[in-house]
Amino acid sequence: xxxxxxxxxxxxxxxxxxxxxxVKLANEAPHKYPGQQISTLGPIIHxxxxxxxxxALGVKPTDLNHVPEPGVVIIRSHGITRELAQExxxxxxxxxxxxxxxxxxxxxxxxxxxxxxxxQVIIIGEPDHPEVAGLISYGDPQNTQVVTSxxxxxxxxFTERKSSRIALLAQTTQSQQLYNEIASALLAVKxxxxxxxxxxxxxxxxxxxxxxxxxxxxxxxIIGGRNSANTNRLYELSKERLPDSYHIETLAxxxxxxxxxKQAIGISAGASTPQWLIDEVVEQLQYIxxx
Numbered sequence: 111x112x113x114x115x116x117x118x119x120x121x122x123x124x125x126x127x128x129x130x131x132x133v134k135l136a137n138e139a140p141h142k143y144p145g146q147q148i149s150t151l152g153p154i155i156h157x158x159x160x161x162x163x164x165x166a167l168g169v170k171p172t173d174l175n176h177v178p179e180p181g182v183v184i185i186r187s188h189g190i191t192r193e194l195a196q197e198x199x200x201x202x203x204x205x206x207x208x209x210x211x212x213x214x215x216x217x218x219x220x221x222x223x224x225x226x227x228x229x230q231v232i233i234i235g236e237p238d239h240p241e242v243a244g245l246i247s248y249g250d251p252q253n254t255q256v257v258t259s260x261x262x263x264x265x266x267x268f269t270e271r272k273s274s275r276i277a278l279l280a281q282t283t284q285s286q287q288l289y290n291e292i293a294s295a296l297l298a299v300k301x302x303x304x305x306x307x308x309x310x311x312x313x314x315x316x317x318x319x320x321x322x323x324x325x326x327x328x329x330x331x332i333i334g335g336r337n338s339a340n341t342n343r344l345y346e347l348s349k350e351r352l353p354d355s356y357h358i359e360t361l362a363x364x365x366x367x368x369x370x371x372k373q374a375i376g377i378s379a380g381a382s383t384p385q386w387l388i389d390e391v392v393e394q395l396q397y398i399x400x401x
Contacts, residue, residue, distance in 0.1 A: 114399050119377045120319040124388055126312040126381035128211030129155050132187035135209045136169050147181030154186045155382040156338035188240040189214045191247035213282045214241055217308040218248045224277035225249035235281030239339055242281050260292050274301035279308045283340035286314050323376030324348040330355040333391055334380030341380025361394040
């Protein structure tokens, strides 16, 4: 009889500290403010299943392009722009709950401090991601830029400037490998370089574990929302090392043929993936492997 494949689950799979805090605040809001309209500025986290659960409790996401109606407004874990934060604070008809991840908040403070001190601020991240949009807003548009790779930094940045004052930081869910690559390259620029590794510890640990699992298994599942940056990063890192890596959102995405002839199946999940969803996938996977 063939031996059933071993299932290995990453220790760090699932909610990180900042997501746990944001979801807790959102779940508590209906009890703390009964009868009031409660909304989140955009999805509280990048996981549609959690957003659906909160909507059933009366905590519903609102479009950032529309002014919130009077009531309770929750600032999502990714944070918002400085301008929007100031606008909301001036609204006497709003009760604000700030669920911004403390790591994101710290990155915002660094951008503001370095920019006001005259540094050229370079942020490694995805320009369209809400966290990055918030970070940009805390800097001077003249000396703050976002890069997605080393190639985004113009060649003359390294060759024509005689001296510079540069501050480097990253979206909290960015690749540690990319951060190290860009930081090393910027050492060639004459002047002062200040590196702030704003990638949160949970992200770094999660990426390291996913890589280790991908190298030790012959099939890999990454569980999380399709719009989750950190989940997509885990999938990319895993796929680079193990072609049989799959990004799934729910157990409905599982395909039995993926696991044929496999000896070890690794599982990791993004920072916005709830434990109950991971458990469902594992249970379904165990059923597939037995049948």
